[in-house]
Each structure stands twice: as structure tokens, then as C-alpha cells.
Amino acid sequence: MALLEIENLHVSYGSVEVLHGISLHVDEGEIVTLLGANGAGKSTTLLSISRLVNPREGRITFDGKNLLDYESYQVVGLGVAQSPEGRRVFGTMTVQENLMLGAFQVHSETIKQNTLEWIFQLFPRLLERRSQMAGGGEQQMLAMGRALMAQPRLLLLDEPSLGLAPLLVKSIFRTIRRISEQGVTVLLVEQNARAALKLASRGYVLEVGNVVMEDTAKGLLANPRVQKAYLGG
Numbered sequence: 001m002a003l004l005e006i007e008n009l010h011v012s013y014g015s016v017e018v019l020h021g022i023s024l025h026v027d028e029g030e031i032v033t034l035l036g037a038n039g040a041g042k043s044t045t046l047l048s049i050s051r052l053v054n055p056r057e058g059r060i061t062f063d064g065k066n067l068l069d070y071e072s073y074q075v076v077g078l079g080v081a082q083s084p085e086g087r088r089v090f091g092t093m094t095v096q097e098n099l100m101l102g103a104f105q106v107h108s109e110t111i112k113q114n115t116l117e118w119i120f121q122l123f124p125r126l127l128e129r130r131s132q133m134a135g136g137g138e139q140q141m142l143a144m145g146r147a148l149m150a151q152p153r154l155l156l157l158d159e160p161s162l163g164l165a166p167l168l169v170k171s172i173f174r175t176i177r178r179i180s181e182q183g184v185t186v187l188l189v190e191q192n193a194r195a196a197l198k199l200a201s202r203g204y205v206l207e208v209g210n211v212v213m214e215d216t217a218k219g220l221l222a223n224p225r226v227q228k229a230y231l232g233g
């Protein structure tokens, strides 16, 4: 059984349908990537899983549970955490305070401290800046770290490399690999299709609200249509 299964998902904003019945699945331990142009519906897919937008039709099953029966904060408790596009960290709070927000469902102080140490190992820069106000170049890591504070089984990453300098992009992709090796399943939305496909085991291509391709990451990398549309020729 898949850890996450989306079936026939339809989502509208007002009267405009932007997801037209997409289906996809993510197995435990996988990194799966969702590729597509701006506006294809990638963020909407992640927001639907997190229950931040309400689908009109379809099913989203996580670990056998129908997520549409749960509120967004409960979805975090079930083991799904999202690192949102645009980072959304709180600039009036320190790095460590922002991280702690992610653990709002974790009640044991020992577990919180251990998770915090794990995140500081993954992102040493956050350790250096733990007492500084959040902002600047580490916002993306902070958003990822905050999601990881919930100790998710499934991590939803929306454009983790967006706006980062090339060296930081490499470092973020290496860190996603480490997170995956430590047992967290990852659904990754990325504009940087080549890097995402090098990291992922499988991928889906979304075009104007439909899944138009699904294959192994190797298959997608070798696919002339994917090369032309998403890999710069």
C-alpha cells in the first residue's frame, strides 16, 4: 500500500477549477518529484494534502486514513508536514523560536530537544544563528527545519531551491537526500527539474491541472518531451 495516495483530485478556486482530477502516489521511503510550469497546480496539490485548500472531489489517503476527514493541524499530527513556498517564517522571532513552532504537536521536551539537535546537524547554519531573528538567506532551511520539527513521516517541500544562490541550492539538495536517508518520505515540488530528477526515484509532470506523465526519474530525464519542456532542451 502507498504511504500517500491521491485519487481523482479536483480543486477549484472560486468557480475556476485548477486541478482536474489528478492521481498520484508516494511509497514509504521514496523521494517523488512533481514537475510543471508556473501555475500548473503543484502548490495546490501540496496545499490539498496539508488540508489548506479544500478539494471539490477526490480522495487523499495517508497511511490508510482519508485526510479529507481531518483538519490541517490534525494532518501534522498524523505525520505530514509542509515546508511552504515563500518560506513564511516569522521575522520577529528567533530562528530557534521559529523551529519550536513546528513542534506544536510534540509534547515531550526530550523529543523536542532531540529533534532540534537533529535539525542543527542537518543545517549547521541554523545552529549558528539560533538566537538571531529569522530572515535572510537561511529562511528556506528554516522553513524545512520547522516542518521537520513535527517529526513527519512525509515531508512536502514546495520549491526548496527557489531564489537561492547556486552553492546553497547544492547544499539544500544534499540535505534533502540526507533527510530521505534518515527515513523521511519526500514529495518535492521543484522548478529545478534536473536536480529534482537526480534526487528522486519517480516523478510526475503536471500541465494545467492534469498529470500528463509519470515515470521513474531516469525515464523522465531521458524523455525527449521532458528534456525539451523542463530540462532546457
Ligand code: ATP
Residues within 6 Å of the ligand: 013, 018, 036, 037, 038, 039, 040, 041, 042, 043, 044, 045, 085
Ligand atoms: P507556481 O510554481 O507558480 O506556484 P504551481 O504549479 O504551484 O505554480 P499553483 O500555485 O497550484 O501552481 O496554481 C494553480 C492555478 O491556480 C494557477 O492558475 C493559479 O493562478 C491559481 N491559483 C493559485 N492560488 C490561487 C488562489 N488563492 N486563488 C485563486 N487562484 C489561485
